[in-house]
Amino acid sequence: MRLNGIILPHRKGTENAETVAVPCPETVKIAMSQHMGAPCLPLVKTGDKVEVGQKLGDCETYMSCPVHSSVSGTVTAVSDMLLANGKSCKAVEIACDGLQTISKEVTPPEVTDKASLVKAVRESGCCGLGGAGFPTHVKLDYDESKTKIDSLIINAAECEPYITSDYREMIENADGVINGIKKIKKLLGIESVYIGIESNKPKAIALFEEKLAGEDGYKVLRLKASYPQGAEKVIAFNATGRIITEGTLPSDHGILVMNVSTVGFINSYLETGMPLVERRLTIDGDAVKTPCNVRAPIGMKLSDILKLTDTNIEGIHKLISGGPMMGMCVYDTDTPVCKTNNAFLAFKKPVSLKGLTVESGQTNCIRCGRCIGACPVGLMPAELERAYDRGDRAALNKLKINLCMNCGSCSYVCPAKRDLAEKNQLAKGFAISK
Incomplete structure (x- = not known):
């Protein structure tokens, strides 16, 4: 048996672009809904002073995780914000003071077992950094009496064209990723770890094979460079041969799937206590003069980032959050960065991935299959x-x-x-x- 898919042009033009931290912006707008599940309620009000890592919003609902400040400064407004999916939520607007003062709330958590890991991951504000935004603590908090997880799959496929943020995580933070994997494996008592990397990333494959040489229970998988290799069901099957059936979760089949950047962040949080307040982003597309990978604070306006890449904002025909296959069109260049962003693609003309001008108009289905x-x-x-x-x-x-x-x-x-x-x-x- 095999799972189908397609072959796409990779267009990984930023794979060798080392991540660059952007300067602190003048303002940020931090949404209270940045993950799958219930939105947070603001914990601050206009006029409050805030610091980096301070909790800005939280929610008692299980399927939710807190939101933290990415900057230090003064809250200028708590307003309504329209999200790309058409829903609205509250957002905290902050005028940055440029000092980036770290909050006293930022302290490394004490983690000794599964329960304390789940609690710490929730407090970190972590959600899946591959794009779906599923609260990570919910994924980790499976019922051990009903579910025995024997396989941890690290999703490092990054099969969408253009995006290289996960790849740069592997290259720039390999030790952090591996340490995060080892901590999760130990705390959850998982036997086997599979690190799935597409074959179009030979440097990352070689790096992880070298660092894990001689380690029992770890296997670096060279996956076929096909799309959608990074889909949860697909990578779970290709790693273990197990089929995630309709209406079930990977955990129902003894599998835990985690994005490589998520694991790298969890390790950083356990060591430093700094919650999820920034994202590595790939900025690419034919409208971008200087394609790059940047590290930007959550809440920074996309327009501010595009200016740093010498992008002619007025000349953008289409702006996409994520990849060209599963990404979502951005209606406003002032859209703020959120936790689930991993790339922004700006195009000045309507071209398809096949390199052909997009033709308008549909024809009837020809039943080609x-x-x-x-x-x-x-x-x-x-x-x-x-x-x-x-x-x-x-x-x-x-x-x-x-x-x-x-x-x-x-x-x-x-x-x-x-x-x-x-x-x-x-x-x-x-x-x-x-």
Whole structure:
């Protein structure tokens, strides 16, 4: 058995661009909703002085994690903010004083077992840094009486074109990543660790093989450079041969999947106590004069970062948060950086990944079956589109619409230029509505 997928041009133009810290901005706007789950409630008010690492928002809901200040300065407003998904949340606006004074709240946690690890990770504000934003403490807090985790998979595939932030984490912070892996493995009592890296990253593979040589229980996997290799279900199967079935989690199959940058951050937090207040970002695209990797504070305006890369903001045709396949269009260049960002791509002309000018207009489905061959989980996207168009919930559920991971492979290979991936997302919402 194999999982399908597609071959994309890599376009990793910033793979050798060492991460550069950006100067402290004049202002930041820190959203209270930056992860999957419940938004936080602001803990500060206008006029309050804040410091780096200070908790700005929190929530008692289990499926949530706190938000911290990335700068020191004065709160100028607690306002409503429109998110890219159309929802709104509160946001804390801060005028930076440029001092970057560290809060007294920043102290390394005492971690001795699984329970204290889960508590510490929650307090760090950590959510999955691969883009999904699932609160990491929830993933770690599995029921040991029901679930025996024997395999930890470190997702270092980074299969989307352009993005190299995870790659730079591996190159620049290999020891931190490995130390984080070892701590998690020990505290959770996990037997085997698989570090999955795509074959288009030979330096990272060689580096981790060298550092883990002779270590029992660790295996560096050279994965095929195909898309979506980094999808949770795909990398879990390719690492262990286990299938994450519909309605189940990796933990139900003895697997814990963690992004490589997430593990690197957890190690840093356990050593320093500094919560998640900054992100490494890949800045690329044909509108960017100086493509690069930067380390930016959470809440910094994207426009401020783009100016540092000599980008002509007025000439941008499309701005994407994330990669070209699963990323989301950004409607405002003043959008602030959030925890789940790993890249921003700016394009001045509408070009496809295949290097061809995007043609407008769709044609009827020609029943070629390419979308089926490309789907990593074997769905039938054209049939799903037809079921959605006729409003057939029963058919959508029978065709397993909820297995769709929105990778976009079907749309990419469709010669009729059908909006299959977009229809699938609408179909998922429709199938579960009443």
